[in-house]
Amino acid sequence: MATDMAKRFGKVAVLLGGDSAERDISLETGHAVHDALVAEGIDAHAVDTRDTPLTFLLEQGFDRAFIALHGRGGEDGVIQGALEVLHIPYTGSGVLGSALAMDKVRSKRVWQSMRISTPDFVEIVDATDLGVVEERLGFPVMVKPVHEGSSCGAARVEKAGQLEAAWAASRQFDDRVMAERWVVGAEYTASILQDQALPLIRLETPRVFYDYEAKYVADDTRYLCPCGLPEKRERELNALMLQAFAAVGASGWGRVDFMLDEQGTPWLIEVNTIPGMTSHSLVPMAAAQAGIGFNELVVQILETSLSRDSLRQGVRT
Numbered sequence: 001m002a003t004d005m006a007k008r009f010g011k012v013a014v015l016l017g018g019d020s021a022e023r024d025i026s027l028e029t030g031h032a033v034h035d036a037l038v039a040e041g042i043d044a045h046a047v048d049t050r051d052t053p054l055t056f057l058l059e060q061g062f063d064r065a066f067i068a069l070h071g072r073g074g075e076d077g078v079i080q081g082a083l084e085v086l087h088i089p090y091t092g093s094g095v096l097g098s099a100l101a102m103d104k105v106r107s108k109r110v111w112q113s114m115r116i117s118t119p120d121f122v123e124i125v126d127a128t129d130l131g132v133v134e135e136r137l138g139f140p141v142m143v144k145p146v147h148e149g150s151s152c153g154a155a156r157v158e159k160a161g162q163l164e165a166a167w168a169a170s171r172q173f174d175d176r177v178m179a180e181r182w183v184v185g186a187e188y189t190a191s192i193l194q195d196q197a198l199p200l201i202r203l204e205t206p207r208v209f210y211d212y213e214a215k216y217v218a219d220d221t222r223y224l225c226p227c228g229l230p231e232k233r234e235r236e237l238n239a240l241m242l243q244a245f246a247a248v249g250a251s252g253w254g255r256v257d258f259m260l261d262e263q264g265t266p267w268l269i270e271v272n273t274i275p276g277m278t279s280h281s282l283v284p285m286a287a288a289q290a291g292i293g294f295n296e297l298v299v300q301i302l303e304t305s306l307s308r309d310s311l312r313q314g315v316r317t
């Protein structure tokens with residue numbers, strides 16, 4: 001069996017680390033992925049893109065890449081474009097889907113154009129936009145960087161007097177910042193594997209929102225999977241999330257975050273094209289609920305690179 005696996009995928013680079021704000025999470029994701037691939041008999045090697053130029057993959061005869069990078073430079077189409085140029089097949093979304101999903105403002109514009117509900121928002125470009133936020137959205141609002149992940153630089157703002165400071169804090173993480181209408185309700189995430197939806201997870205935190213602490217540190221975050229919604233409702237929501245995922249050009253695997261307000265209306269928050277893959281991450285949790293173990297999940301994600309095998313002949317599909 002092991003040799004079959006090795007033959008099917010060849011020499012696999014697990015791209016991890018990098019130099020985004022989410023480097024540490026990427027190292028965790030990448031090592032978990034690497035260990036799973038090795039356990040499945042695949043010839044996998046960890047490659048830290050912070051220290052190693054991608055041309056190393058050509059020099060060392062790698063057949064494909066499993067991209068385990070989060071955030072800018074890894075999840076945003078940059079690495080994907082470089083791998084296209086090098087003719088190396090890779091996992092997950094392509095250049096367009098990665099770039100669009102990383103841009104929360106442009107993702108929301110696409111959803112709005114398709115009448116998929118997403119909270120109203122204002123991009124804060126200069127100080128005059130602070131007044132626009134108050135006028136258009138009212139309070140509270142969520143202020144967050146347009147391109148960041150892991151809740152880095154995000155804050156709930158209760159009143160006008162706090163807005164400028166939150167904008168400044170968010171700008172430490174990104175040159176583009178947005179304010180979004182605060183959704184009162186429950187938070188969910190839809191995991192997508194090989195373009196199929198896995199069971200929804202409902203997230204509950206006693207904190208103000210699902211912030212960095214709640215994601216990675218606190219032990220009082222609750223994850224409900226099954227999520228408690230009626231089966232038919234879950235199916236409908238998953239269909240909507242697949243639509244929202246495809247709308248931004250994302251493909252292969254990923255995660256769509258959304259909220260359900262008190263009236264039961266779903267509000268799209270964001271698409272993650274390379275979500276966390278540590279043993280306590282959300283996609284593995286949803287996969288487990290569907291009877292897919294961690295190693296099998298990782299192999300199924302690696303399979304998403306097979307559709308790009310024509311890259312190796314220099315033929316674009």
Ligand SMILES: Nc1ncnc2c1ncn2[C@@H]1O[C@H](COP(=O)(O)OP(=O)(O)O)[C@@H](O)[C@H]1O
Nearest residue numbers: 119142148149150151152180181182183209210
């Ligand atoms: N409009 C909103 N209303 C209420 N909570 C929000 C809103 N936007 C984001 N959040 C909370 O902030 C968290 C992080 O926001 P998100 O847009 O998913 O950014 P990230 O890319 O950092 O995960 C979400 O998981 C949710 O708990």
Ligand SMILES: [Mg+2]
Nearest residue numbers: 150151257270
């Ligand atoms: Mg999120």
